[in-house]
Amino acid sequence: MSTLTARPASTSEDSDFLTVEPVTAARVLRSEWIKMRSLRSTALTLLVGVVSMVALGWIFGWANNANWSELSPHEQASFSPIDATLAGYHLAQLAIGVLGVLLVTGEYATGMVRATFGAVPRRSPVLWAKAALYTGVTFTLMLGAAFAAFFGGQQLLSTHGTTLSADGAVRAIVGVAAYLALIGVFSVALGFIIRSTAGSVATLFGLLLVLPTLGLLLPSSWQDKLLPYLPSNAGATMFSARTAADALSGTTSLLVLLGWIVPALAGAALVLTKRDA
Amino acid sequence: MIEAKNLTKQYGDKTAVDDLTFTVRPGTITGFLGPNGAGKSTTMRMILGLDAPTRGTVTVGGKPYRRHARPLQVVGALLEARAVHTSRSAYNHLLALAATHGIAKSRVAEVIEMVGLQDVARKRAGGFSLGMGQRLGIASALLADPETLILDEPVNGLDPEGVRWIRDLLKGLAADGHTVFVSSHLMSEMALTAEHVIVVGRGRLMADMPMSELIAQASSNAVVVRSPQAAALADAFVGADISVSRLEHDTLEVTGLTSAQIGDQARDLNISLHGLAAKKASLEEAFMDMTRDEVEYHAHTPTGHQIRSAS
Numbered sequence: 001m002s003t004l005t006a007r008p009a010s011t012s013e014d015s016d017f018l019t020v021e022p023v024t025a026a027r028v029l030r031s032e033w034i035k036m037r038s039l040r041s042t043a044l045t046l047l048v049g050v051v052s053m054v055a056l057g058w059i060f061g062w063a064n065n066a067n068w069s070e071l072s073p074h075e076q077a078s079f080s081p082i083d084a085t086l087a088g089y090h091l092a093q094l095a096i097g098v099l100g101v102l103l104v105t106g107e108y109a110t111g112m113v114r115a116t117f118g119a120v121p122r123r124s125p126v127l128w129a130k131a132a133l134y135t136g137v138t139f140t141l142m143l144g145a146a147f148a149a150f151f152g153g154q155q156l157l158s159t160h161g162t163t164l165s166a167d168g169a170v171r172a173i174v175g176v177a178a179y180l181a182l183i184g185v186f187s188v189a190l191g192f193i194i195r196s197t198a199g200s201v202a203t204l205f206g207l208l209l210v211l212p213t214l215g216l217l218l219p220s221s222w223q224d225k226l227l228p229y230l231p232s233n234a235g236a237t238m239f240s241a242r243t244a245a246d247a248l249s250g251t252t253s254l255l256v257l258l259g260w261i262v263p264a265l266a267g268a269a270l271v272l273t274k275r276d277a
Numbered sequence: 278m279i280e281a282k283n284l285t286k287q288y289g290d291k292t293a294v295d296d297l298t299f300t301v302r303p304g305t306i307t308g309f310l311g312p313n314g315a316g317k318s319t320t321m322r323m324i325l326g327l328d329a330p331t332r333g334t335v336t337v338g339g340k341p342y343r344r345h346a347r348p349l350q351v352v353g354a355l356l357e358a359r360a361v362h363t364s365r366s367a368y369n370h371l372l373a374l375a376a377t378h379g380i381a382k383s384r385v386a387e388v389i390e391m392v393g394l395q396d397v398a399r400k401r402a403g404g405f406s407l408g409m410g411q412r413l414g415i416a417s418a419l420l421a422d423p424e425t426l427i428l429d430e431p432v433n434g435l436d437p438e439g440v441r442w443i444r445d446l447l448k449g450l451a452a453d454g455h456t457v458f459v460s461s462h463l464m465s466e467m468a469l470t471a472e473h474v475i476v477v478g479r480g481r482l483m484a485d486m487p488m489s490e491l492i493a494q495a496s497s498n499a500v501v502v503r504s505p506q507a508a509a510l511a512d513a514f515v516g517a518d519i520s521v522s523r524l525e526h527d528t529l530e531v532t533g534l535t536s537a538q539i540g541d542q543a544r545d546l547n548i549s550l551h552g553l554a555a556k557k558a559s560l561e562e563a564f565m566d567m568t569r570d571e572v573e574y575h576a577h578t579p580t581g582h583q584i585r586s587a588s
Binding site for chain 1 (some may be wrong): 295346347354358
């Protein structure tokens with residue numbers, strides 16, 4: 001590089017005005033925002049999440065309306081136009097979970113984490129900034145996506161659809177966005193605890209997809225005691241418009257979900273400061 | 278100013294850094310030397326708080342690194358392993374680091390230009406060559422104009438012009454009152470750059486002294502003597518610390534005596550000298566001398582005898 005010149009004196013000779021401020025939570029948040037938006041994988045993965053949410057909601061609306069006459073009377077009676085148009089969350093949660101993990105494990109895999117902790121050697125502000133930022137970003141995007149899925153889906157359901165004023169509709173839309181944001185934070189915490197991308201993603205998918213299915217092989221008395229407390233099931237009852245009689249209440253479900261997330265965050269904060277980076 | 282006191286790091290029952298106590302002072306370049314696996318990188322990571330010491334303490338500017346409100350202004354570091362997300366551009370990497378300390382965008386542009394990366398600053402750092410990666414690491418280290426610089430193998434992968442640039446940069450920073458702590462396995466480069474050296478072997482401190490002193494005490498400092506009566510002269514040099522080897526029929530290499538002592542002795546014995554030259558050890562020889570028994574990973578060159586006995 002021919003433009004290279006040696007600077008014999010201070011490296012800031014051109015900038016007598018170089019100001020260096022103390023590290024604060026707000027500055028770490030700003031730094032994490034720059035990091036998040038400067039990776040192409042962020043936009044791509046979030047786009048997958050939004051598209052899953054919206055497109056599946058519309059597809060379920062359209063498909064159920066088009067085939068309404070083929071549904072059994074029982075299926076027709078138990079059909080929830082709210083739940084059907086928000087069902088895209090099943091796929092969206094995977095995209096959000098993977099990105100949440102990658103925001104952390106991507107730094108460990110590339111060595112970026114050494115630069116991050118070099119600038120913020122107390123480390124825990126990095127965890128809180130990533131968690132807060134990702135919660136905000138996913139909640140905002142998923143709230144928009146859930147509304148789009150709902151309105152479009154109801155249009156496509158035509159006479160079988162419902163409106164925003166229906167009982168539980170707003171709670172379901174806000175609830176599904178909150179659930180997805182909480183899965184996002186949970187995956188950030190998992191990333192800090194496990195540090196490897198493969199391990200974190202496998203753990204997350206195991207918890208969200210495999211355990212609920214495996215649990216169905218348990219005797220039904222056990223199922224009732226255990227399954228509602230899995231994060232995906234607690235999430236579903238938290239926002240579902242149509243709740244089974246024996247299910248947990250909405251508030252209890254939220255508390256159960258927080259019962260997974262708060263210890264995960266606390267564990268992440270603990271190992272983050274204890275372990276060598 | 279970096280102060281390490283009884284700094285120790287153990288991984289299981291393996292001791293990577295063993296009771297290191299040293300001070301790196303401002304205004305001079307301190308070289309950090311040691312064979313592979315001697316604990317140099319671990320020591321540097323402990324200075325930055327990336328690894329926690331098993332025992333002992335290390336402070337920068339009087340406090341542990343993590344206690345500083347503006348860490349990047351205290352230490353700028355280039356570690357041996359890359360510390361950049363491969364999918365992010367150099368510009369955004371520096372911008373994110375700058376944001377933690379409220380450093381202006383104009384300074385980011387300035388350090389990019391300073392290291393000569395302006396043409397590739399918007400490209401993915403993952404596509405950078407080794408030398409470009411080093412330049413980006415140096416740009417990160419200089420971002421907040423830190424009081425102390427810690428550089429692990431900074432000239433790795435740089436072209437000769439880059440090596441010279443680093444040397445001039447470090448000398449300028451030291452002359453300006455900065456603390457510069459730099460490791461390198463390139464002894465010739467270290468000899469040109471560092472004024473003070475800290476040598477470690479298997480995690481232990483082996484030397485902490487001015488460069489000139491380290492070289493002066495090397496056993497490979499020798500005097501080459503040419504004389505028609507070489508054999509007679511060789512017989513005259515006896516003593517515990519003196520060794521004589523015969524290079525040619527009229528040439529001796531003597532260690533443990535100065536040129537002056539040899540010249541005087543030859544005159545006393547009435548032996549004529551045709552040549553008398555001091556052979557100064559290089560830093561490499563001084564270093565090899567000191568760390569011969571402390572090398573973690575020996576490469577054995579099989580000799581004919583060994584090959585025969587193995588079969």
